[in-house]
Amino acid sequence: MKLVIAGGGTGGHLFPGIAVAEAWRQRAPAPEVAFVGTKGGIEARILPDSPFPLYTIEIGGIKGKSTVEKIRNILKIPASLWASLRLLGRLAPDVVLGVGGYASGPVVLAAWLRRIPCAIQEQNTHPGLTNRILAHFADRIFLAFEPEGSPFPPKKCIVTGNPIRQTLLSPPTAAQKEERGFTLLVFGGSQGARRINEAIIEILPQLAARGVRIIHQTGRTDYERVAQAYRDTGIPDGIATVTPFIDQMAQAYSTADLIVCRSGATTIAELTAIGRPAILVPYPHAAYDHQEKNARRLLEKGAARMILDRELTGKRLLDEILSLLESPETLRRISENAHSLGHPEAADAIVEALLPLAAQRQGITEGAAHEA
Missing domain, CATH: 3.40.50.2000 (Glycogen Phosphorylase B;)
Incomplete structure (x- = not known):
């Protein structure tokens, strides 16, 4: 089963993704994991020394940027979405998880467009704009904290805590x-x-x-x-x-x-x-x-x-x-x-919820191949 984890930029986004990747390798049958991030994020320095391959797309942030940077990065969105669609076509994952950061948005949206099961992981008590948008497309939403007036659909949410590296x-x-x-x-x-x-x-x-x-x-x-x-x-x-x-x-x-x-x-x-x-x-x-x-x-x-x-x-x-x-x-x-107050089991809980989504995807693709 193949998991693609999208996001990074800072350790706050990347390290929970690595924790889930480690748990996936331990629990999923025939596990494969790949990351999608950016060349300028911390993932470009950390992941080359890990067992997880990194693929990059061109995308930048909007919040907190100058007007010129905002315009430049908004103009990158269509190209980053197209690049994400092509990349997921090559990688053929069974499920995609967005962990926050610039790459998370276009990759999770591309997964939804390709009808690949997708989920997001929200690390904070108050979700940012990207995850509030992606919540409409995600099959599961993993929360670090009990929701307090959360904008997310309750039926999609699972409170797991933030995942920690082994x-x-x-x-x-x-x-x-x-x-x-x-x-x-x-x-x-x-x-x-x-x-x-x-x-x-x-x-x-x-x-x-x-x-x-x-x-x-x-x-x-x-x-x-x-x-x-x-x-x-x-x-x-x-x-x-x-x-x-x-x-x-x-x-x-x-x-x-x-x-x-x-x-x-x-x-x-x-x-x-x-x-x-x-x-x-x-x-x-x-x-x-x-x-x-x-x-x-x-x-x-x-x-x-x-x-x-x-x-x-x-x-x-x-x-x-x-x-x-x-x-x-x-x-x-x-x-x-x-x-x-800790949740050392958070990564395992996320993987446990992702596995049925991946199995569902495998069943669909295998059925389509059989019919062909």
């Missing part, structure tokens, strides 16, 4: 925890976060004085500046690891005693699935303010701490870090509360 679900051993000191993991999503970077730079001397080890994903734009700040502070490489992007995220999560990060849907899903305590700094310009909503959901359950972006300073962040560093019991309680 590599992230292996907790560290007690021995591993004892071998190292208190470790702080800092990241701002796959593209980094300048505000978080600046706050951490401001408090590097104090963290170093407390013997805190740091793993810091800066994003590519900020890497040189942040790395130089670590060097200027005199923090040795054995104490701090500074990198533009963390490829081995499972290892970083397993090493961390505390995490400072944004609160995108995929990050929240990962934190809760593995049960890690975090100080969340919601990105203030996220669509429909979904990052603050995500963070508050955890905050209300005692499953995270939160600092709003406009309130983020080095001192405020340091106070939060030190209060948790000095209270292992609080860290343990936050971890347990976070873990209780």
Whole structure:
């Protein structure tokens, strides 16, 4: 059975797709998986080192773009739809799943035009424009959260949670925890976060004085500046690891005693699935303010701490870090509360719902071939 997963652009869209692809390979008979994305998305860097082939189409975003970019990208839509129709004709999938990102729209629509079963996965509490449109064509809609005034047709919806990659679900051993000191993991999503970077730079001397080890994903734009700040502070490489992007995220999560990060849907899903305590700094310009909503959901359950972006300073962040560093019991309680909210089975649940759609498609195509 062949599954095509469409979308990407950022880790928040790509990594749930990879999680579903991994589950598909484990559960589907004679499984095949292919991704469709764009050359400029994170998928073009991550997937070549994976077992999943990537095909690309030319498509761009509209929301948040300049007028010229909007016009240019709108004009690309007919060509991207035609390219998607041709590509699906060659790949002949049994089912198509859209995970968000620029490529998701034309590929899912092309699947519907070709009468290939299709589904979408919505990672956020408030769906974006693309998924609201695609919902009219999708056979199934997989939701990360219980719907609250959802615009989606209820009969199509299944609440699964956000899917998590298998590599992230292996907790560290007690021995591993004892071998190292208190470790702080800092990241701002796959593209980094300048505000978080600046706050951490401001408090590097104090963290170093407390013997805190740091793993810091800066994003590519900020890497040189942040790395130089670590060097200027005199923090040795054995104490701090500074990198533009963390490829081995499972290892970083397993090493961390505390995490400072944004609160995108995929990050929240990962934190809760593995049960890690975090100080969340919601990105203030996220669509429909979904990052603050995500963070508050955890905050209300005692499953995270939160600092709003406009309130983020080095001192405020340091106070939060030190209060948790000095209270292992609080860290343990936050971890347990976070873990209780997780959905580590989400990828399997999505595959379980996709398999009947794929089987239906195979039955139709086999029947047509027999009649011919």
